[in-house]
Amino acid sequence: MNIGNIAAQAQAPAPLVTRERAAVSLLFFLNGMVIGAWVPKIPLFANALALSESALGMMIFAFGVGSLVLMPIAGMQIARFGSSAVVKVTTLLFIPTIVLVTLAGSIWAGAVAIFLFGGLTGAMDVAMNANAVEVERKMRRSIMSSCHAFWSLGGLVGSATGGILIAAIGATGHVLLLAAVCLALFQVALPMILPDAPHPSEKAAGGKLPLTPLPWLIGLMALFSMVPEGTVLDWSALYLRNELGASTAFSGFAFAAFSLTMAILRFAGDFVRDRFGAVKTMRFCAVAAFVGLVLAGQAPNVTVALIGFAIAGVGISNLVPIAFSAGGNVPGLAPGIGLSVVTTMGYSGILFAPSLIGFIAEHTSLSNVYTAISALLLVVLALSGLARHADRVQGD
Missing domain, CATH: 1.20.1250.20 (MFS general substrate transporter like domains)
Known part of the structure; x- marks a missing residue:
């Protein structure tokens, strides 16, 4: 009877809120907030570089190309090093890209900046979703919908405050404040991110x-x-x-x-x-x-x-x-x-x-x-x- 109780406890789900869940939720929120803040910047980005709607479409296409180039690379690095290591690196590299997009002064600089912005958005996305899966396995609970909810909440905060802050302190002031807030959130999440082992079997099956x-x-x-x-x-x-x-x-x-x-x-x-x-x-x-x-x-x-x-x-x-x-x-x-x-x-x-x-x-x-x-x-x-x-x- 005691053995059965021990086995049942071993298979029981973890508490609803853990440090690891809080960390991955913060990462989703951070990513969503940056993407949300990008929305009111799009017209300004187009005006600053004198882009037509079709030219802006090409820039957004470069964003997509960047993501699909770096997403599989992130996946391979997760197989090699684990999701926790990759999500830490990609988050740290992702945050400055919104600054680069804002400060781009030419079409070519804008294209490179938005390629990196899209690429590191996608790479961080893959890594934080992979880490969320690891947290689910440890907690024996489904948390994916709530993680995506935190992404949406971040998008809400970023988009709702973006236009107001741009009007109040300018595009440069807004993006520097945004980057500072993101770095602070990352520092809070960093010690709580669930460490996981590499996944060599996923690397072998990847192709x-x-x-x-x-x-x-x-x-x-x-x-x-x-x-x-x-x-x-x-x-x-x-x-x-x-x-x-x-x-x-x-x-x-x-x-x-x-x-x-x-x-x-x-x-x-x-x-x-x-x-x-x-x-x-x-x-x-x-x-x-x-x-x-x-x-x-x-x-x-x-x-x-x-x-x-x-x-x-x-x-x-x-x-x-x-x-x-x-x-x-x-x-x-x-x-x-x-x-x-x-x-x-x-x-x-x-x-x-x-x-x-x-x-x-x-x-x-x-x-x-x-x-x-x-x-x-x-x-x-x-x-x-x-x-x-x-x-x-x-x-x-």
Whole structure:
């Protein structure tokens, strides 16, 4: 009887809050805050370098190229050194890149800066997600939705304060303050980051792609969920400013509204999924995201657009965490392999697709763009039955 009690205690989940969970949550928040602060800077970046919408699209494309170049390199370094070592290095390198983007004085300097900004964003993203997985394993709890919620909360803080601070202390003052805050948060998180061992087996399997279509279809769900998210991130400020007449200080509130509802629903995501199941949760989220994007795209004024972006945030909130969880639980496939397919496809949507919007926007309007991309959520809805694999994390 005593042996049974000892075994049960050994398998019991850890407390809800641990030092390691706090550390990885801070890293997600830090990354999200920098990306959120980038949103109100985008119009200023375009104006400073005299970029057209198509040229700005090319710059955003360089951001995506940087991410997809450095993301697999980060993955290989995680296999070699462990996620804790890589997340420490990538975070320290990531923070100064927002300063470089702000101070870039020529198109070529801007291209190099935004390539590094995107590359180290992606590298840090891979490392902190990998460390979150390690924390999940130690805690025997799902924490991924809440980690992504902290990213959204950081995005909310960064975007909501960015325009106001730029107007108050200028773009340079804002970015120096941002970097100082990020360094302080990193110092708080640093001693609490969960140390983990290298993963040589993942390195050995890294070049093998699965032949079964299931992870690719789940990856398609992640892709079509993250294209709208990337479009809101990169183009919502310009949409409010250029087509709905919002001020610079107010333009960042589109992404702020989106991030607020996304953060709230992601904090509740684990509970909702446990209560209703991954399939029902994904279907509700896909419908809400569709409605929100159509409302934002057809908005007659800024207020209606903000409501639309807020509803879209409700919908998109848990689509990606569920897809990632499903990808890591594909039957007959190593978790790392399935998850690598889904995350790569998903992040290509948030990194590359928005760069094409600049070319499209020159021939139509961002209003039409937001309305059109809502159709992607209908594909997610059609494939939502595949989300059942996300529930295997509970069943196994």
